[in-house]
Amino acid sequence: MRLILAPMEGLADQDMRDVLTRLGGIDLCVAEFVRVTHHLITERVLLRTVPELANGGCTRAGVPVRVQLLGSDPVCLAENAAHIAGLGAPGIDLNFGCPAPMVNRHGGGAVLLQFPEIIHTIVAATRRAVPQHIPVTAKMRLGLKDTALTLDCARAIEAGGADEITVHARTKVDGYRPPAHWEWLARIREVVKLPLVANGEVWTPQDWENIRKVSGCSDVMIGRGAIVRPDLALRIKTGDAAMPWPALLPWVADYYQRLRARVEPKHAPGRLKQWLGMLRSAYPEADALHQTLRTERDPVAVEKLLLGH
Ligand SMILES: Cc1cc2nc3c(=O)[nH]c(=O)nc-3n(C[C@H](O)[C@H](O)[C@H](O)COP(=O)(O)O)c2cc1C
Structure with missing residues (x-):
């Protein structure tokens, strides 16, 4: 299987x-x-x-x-x-x-x-x-x-x-x-x-x-x-229970840091926003970050937000 x-x-x-x-x-x-x-x-x-x-x-x-x-x-x-x-x-x-x-x-x-x-x-x-x-x-x-x-x-x-x-x-x-x-x-x-x-x-x-x-x-x-x-x-x-949002968040931050190291900095927040938009249907907690990313496009500020969350 x-x-x-x-x-x-x-x-x-x-x-x-x-x-x-x-x-x-x-x-x-x-x-x-x-x-x-x-x-x-x-x-x-x-x-x-x-x-x-x-x-x-x-x-x-x-x-x-x-x-x-x-x-x-x-x-x-x-x-x-x-x-x-x-x-x-x-x-x-x-x-x-x-x-x-x-x-x-x-x-x-x-x-x-x-x-x-x-x-x-x-x-x-x-x-x-x-x-x-x-x-x-x-x-x-x-x-x-x-x-x-x-x-x-x-x-x-x-x-x-x-x-x-x-x-x-x-x-x-x-x-x-x-x-x-x-x-x-x-x-x-x-x-x-x-x-x-x-x-x-x-x-x-x-x-x-x-x-x-x-x-x-x-x-x-x-x-x-x-x-x-x-x-x-x-x-x-x-067969484990679903991972709660606080346990998932470091993985999201990790993804973002990898993105920032690879893509043009201005593109990283948009890619993260796409993922957060999808995560919202399983994790309502992702919504606040997603909303913030509608206006916040500074890659460094986004990283601070993720790590400080
Ligand atoms: C954004 C997006 C991009 C995709 N790109 C490819 C691709 O490059 N090659 C491919 O064979 N299928 C691609 N697919 C189809 C997926 O591999 C998969 O067959 C489809 O999403 C159905 O599975 P799901 O209902 O589990 O999402 C893509 C699907 C999505 C949503």
Whole structure:
């Protein structure tokens, strides 16, 4: 039974992965997508998104981070995957679910769900290019507008030789709105034999139990739920009670300090505000800090506020 932190561009960045994996309970991370176009991604660009590659492909807590690629050209994807595997990535994940219009216009992400044969070609080319001991996995949504091709896409991923598939149980049109259609995960399990990771709408330990029951999957990927409740994975593993706000606050401060050391100082308060905005739904105490950050944009003042709180 594994708990996997979902790739979330702009949300589960390297600093968030660091904090969440040190908090505990997460077995594996998938980094936010890296766009593959017509050239080899430079090491510099790659390390910006997945700096864990300079640490043996793991977070400081020792949790492996797979690199996710997004694109539509099988040859370019395969070449980049081989290159990245050579840099020590513990796994390569292929994105067949991104709904962003910009990405879709270039033929990547969820639009590929209309073309199972292209998905098959991409997976097969990538699997061939990457050494066998490094997993090549794929992440898909149920479809673009409907579920007409869901099973075909899952079959294409399996036939292409992927080692594992994660399914976000919604179509692109569903966006991120509840519900997630967990029953579809069980249907997919009937037609493919490769390990299936269940994903979508797991916010509490009870949701985790329910998604496993409905889908029959043992492994679960958690996205926004891990941002809103940073101890969610730990609680699932230990059965412990939820961490109170005073115990969580030093982790939030730690995240902010890491952010400040990495991003342009003026951007750090905004990123923190985003997290506090999400934390409010589990921790009403986060609201006061969130309100303050509406007007306070001085990074040093924000740090004092966090540490003195
Ligand atoms: C802000 C944001 C960014 C995301 N970025 C990615 C991404 O880079 N790659 C990907 O495969 N999925 C991405 N996703 C989708 C998540 O990995 C996950 O499938 C989705 O949030 C459903 O899980 P949840 O209901 O537990 O959040 C993103 C989701 C969000 C909310």
